[in-house]
Amino acid sequence: MPKQAPNFQLTEPDFLSLLVKHEPALRAYARSLVPDWDLVDESLQEASVTMWQKRSQLESVDGFVPWAIVVLRFKCLRQLEKLRSRRPLLSDEMLEKLAERGESRSVEELTARGRALHTCLDQFSEEHREILLAPHSSTYTVVDLAKRRKKSPNSLYKLLARLREQLTDCVRLRIAAGAK
Amino acid sequence: MESNELIRQYLLGMASDEQVHELEGRLRSDEQLQDEFLLQAELDAHLRQEAQSGFADGNQPVADTHVRTITPSSNNSTRVQTMNRVLFVIAVVALIAVFSQAIPFREHKHEFITITSLSGPVEWTGDGGRVTEHLAVGARLPGGTMELLGPDSWINFEFQDQSTVTLTGLSEVTITAQQDRASKQQKALHLKHGHLSASVRPQPSGYPMLVHTPSAELKVLGTQFDVETVLEATRLTVNEGRVHLKRLADGKEVDVPARQSVTASLEDGNGMSPSERKTPVTVWKSNLRADVVRGKWTSDLWMLGAQLKRAVASGEMTEAAALIAYKKSANFDDTAGSVWALPSAHGALVVLSLRPSARQPVLLTEHARVRVRGRVYSRTALRVGLSAYRHDGGFAGKYSARVETEEFTGADNEFEIDLPLSCFRDENNPAGSPVGNELVDWWCVTETSSAKVEITSVELTDTPEQDKP
Numbered sequence: 001m002p003k004q005a006p007n008f009q010l011t012e013p014d015f016l017s018l019l020v021k022h023e024p025a026l027r028a029y030a031r032s033l034v035p036d037w038d039l040v041d042e043s044l045q046e047a048s049v050t051m052w053q054k055r056s057q058l059e060s061v062d063g064f065v066p067w068a069i070v071v072l073r074f075k076c077l078r079q080l081e082k083l084r085s086r087r088p089l090l091s092d093e094m095l096e097k098l099a100e101r102g103e104s105r106s107v108e109e110l111t112a113r114g115r116a117l118h119t120c121l122d123q124f125s126e127e128h129r130e131i132l133l134a135p136h137s138s139t140y141t142v143v144d145l146a147k148r149r150k151k152s153p154n155s156l157y158k159l160l161a162r163l164r165e166q167l168t169d170c171v172r173l174r175i176a177a178g179a180k
Numbered sequence: 181m182e183s184n185e186l187i188r189q190y191l192l193g194m195a196s197d198e199q200v201h202e203l204e205g206r207l208r209s210d211e212q213l214q215d216e217f218l219l220q221a222e223l224d225a226h227l228r229q230e231a232q233s234g235f236a237d238g239n240q241p242v243a244d245t246h247v248r249t250i251t252p253s254s255n256n257s258t259r260v261q262t263m264n265r266v267l268f269v270i271a272v273v274a275l276i277a278v279f280s281q282a283i284p285f286r287e288h289k290h291e292f293i294t295i296t297s298l299s300g301p302v303e304w305t306g307d308g309g310r311v312t313e314h315l316a317v318g319a320r321l322p323g324g325t326m327e328l329l330g331p332d333s334w335i336n337f338e339f340q341d342q343s344t345v346t347l348t349g350l351s352e353v354t355i356t357a358q359q360d361r362a363s364k365q366q367k368a369l370h371l372k373h374g375h376l377s378a379s380v381r382p383q384p385s386g387y388p389m390l391v392h393t394p395s396a397e398l399k400v401l402g403t404q405f406d407v408e409t410v411l412e413a414t415r416l417t418v419n420e421g422r423v424h425l426k427r428l429a430d431g432k433e434v435d436v437p438a439r440q441s442v443t444a445s446l447e448d449g450n451g452m453s454p455s456e457r458k459t460p461v462t463v464w465k466s467n468l469r470a471d472v473v474r475g476k477w478t479s480d481l482w483m484l485g486a487q488l489k490r491a492v493a494s495g496e497m498t499e500a501a502a503l504i505a506y507k508k509s510a511n512f513d514d515t516a517g518s519v520w521a522l523p524s525a526h527g528a529l530v531v532l533s534l535r536p537s538a539r540q541p542v543l544l545t546e547h548a549r550v551r552v553r554g555r556v557y558s559r560t561a562l563r564v565g566l567s568a569y570r571h572d573g574g575f576a577g578k579y580s581a582r583v584e585t586e587e588f589t590g591a592d593n594e595f596e597i598d599l600p601l602s603c604f605r606d607e608n609n610p611a612g613s614p615v616g617n618e619l620v621d622w623w624c625v626t627e628t629s630s631a632k633v634e635i636t637s638v639e640l641t642d643t644p645e646q647d648k649p
């Protein structure tokens with residue numbers, strides 16, 4: 001058996017608390033590999049069960065995210081096998097490269113970007129927020145929104161692209177300002 | 181189309197074949213764009229969470245109503261996200277509970293082993309021949325057969341008296357326990373093939389733990405030992421205490437004390453004296469014919485014969501010319517050859533054990549490199565793996581490295597890969613390193629079971645980078 005650090009045992013409440021704390025970071029990582037929300041959710045659930053089963057391997061709380069990401073990576077790659085028959089995807093080699101790059105990003109960076117995004121999102125009007133969130137809603141689409149607003153879907157897609165650029169710029173600026 | 185737009189289309193699942201191809205090309209040559217891709221994926225994940233938070237507190241979807249449903253208040257947003265996370269955790273807890281309940285033998289009254297950790301595909305056949313691959317940590321099982329299906333599989337289980345057993349690699353064991361009227365239990369393990377490592381608590385007097393292999397029978401009163409059984413031979417290494425071994429071929433018996441090992445073979449009926457643990461070496465070269473555990477050994481001479489037969493059948497050669505060519509190459513040294521990967525449920529597979537060819541333990545050092553030569557006849561990535569045991573006994577871990585398709589570019593399908601030990605990672609313990617442990621077996625597995633791979637040489641070298649010519 002791999003040797004384990006003495007005196008470190010992850011109890012059920014500890015495990016769940018770590019999972020809650022780092023779930024956004026794990027979800028962001030899974031999203032970079034799997035362009036399908038249902039399969040991202042499945043990957044996360046499967047990974048959580050595996051993490052629970054193998055929690056005795058964890059040697060410290062600090063090692064949770066890197067360890068969890070490795071478990072999640074395998075689950076995501078498995079989900080991609082399902083997805084590949086349904087839609088065009090980046091090559092395995094490129095996805096591996098992106099996965100490795102994603103793994104090298106620190107938890108602090110991920111948290112800071114999440115915080116920046118929420119601050120930036122609050123700066124948009126309610127109408128624009130609704131458009132920004134439309135592609136990620138499970139109950140309405142950009143096309144539904146266009147119908148309701150009596151606009152063409154094409155014009156709304158163009159607006160969405162512009163808003164997304166603005167949001168990305170805002171996040172970048174906030175991160176840069178934070179770094180200074 | 182701009183790169184950022186391509187990324188967004190891709191992440192939303194709206195990109196066409198051409199667009200994905202275009203994105204791949206741009207990402208390949210631009211590391212900054214790779215970071216941008218990761219950033220966009222991250223923003224997507226946060227936006228998704230924000231979009232979903234409109235429903236966690238029972239609000240109506242944004243599109244259906246003019247009522248403000250996604251509130252700009254960050255406090256409320258945070259509250260809703262926290263609720264989402266709690267819901268996620270509840271789902272996970274429920275899954276864990278369901279998973280644990282899925283073990284079919286939970287209520288069996290004769291459960292006497294508990295799984296404490298596992299990795300990779302493992303199949304369990306319990307009482308009545310019920311088969312499951314859904315074993316989980318904490319599952320309690322009665323007697324039955326455990327089969328490890330992958331070269332990187334391992335499982336650790338515990339008896340009621342806290343004696344522990346670890347099985348690794350392609351191994352199969354049947355576990356039984358018999359209890360007498362005085363409630364004294366005698367455990368027995370029937371190891372058909374593979375590696376087994378056990379740490380056995382003192383057993384009741386007259387009731388030693390028994391380990392049966394095709395070539396030997398072991399009696400264990402309380403000790404730590406490793407057993408490997410391959411075809412007709414069993415290798416026992418005792419790390420603590422003492423184990424009594426009986427060779428089945430002739431009934432010869434021997435007591436093996438701590439730090440000694442012995443091999444019991446059905447073929448070799450000569451002396452069976454335990455030998456002291458030898459000083460480890462840091463290099464190893466496979467003897468493919470002797471070392472192969474999984475894979476098809478083919479001698480070069482046999483291959484030549486097959487090629488000549490094909491040439492005669494296709495009319496390229498006369499039978500007389502083929503015979504002359506065959507006789508010219510024929511010699512009594514049939515050790516030259518290769519091992520072909522055999523298909524398995526988890527890819528085409530070759531496994532080599534170090535036991536037959538390594539006369540001393542093989543230590544994995546910081547500068548160790550694994551060099552593999554062979555031929556690959558299909559477009560496939562390869563995973564190369566090592567099994568390591570601690571120098572004082574017991575399983576240390578399974579480490580593997582992935583070799584991409586692009587690495588196989590040699591002429592005539594030939595390849596040579598040279599991997600530093602730092603490339604090898606343990607999936608279950610990413611921070612772990614094999615350095616300082618001993619190599620016990622080597623394997624390689626392809627992505628698909630139909631892939632054709634031939635291994636011609638495997639060696640472990642130990643040369644610091646600056647000393648290389």
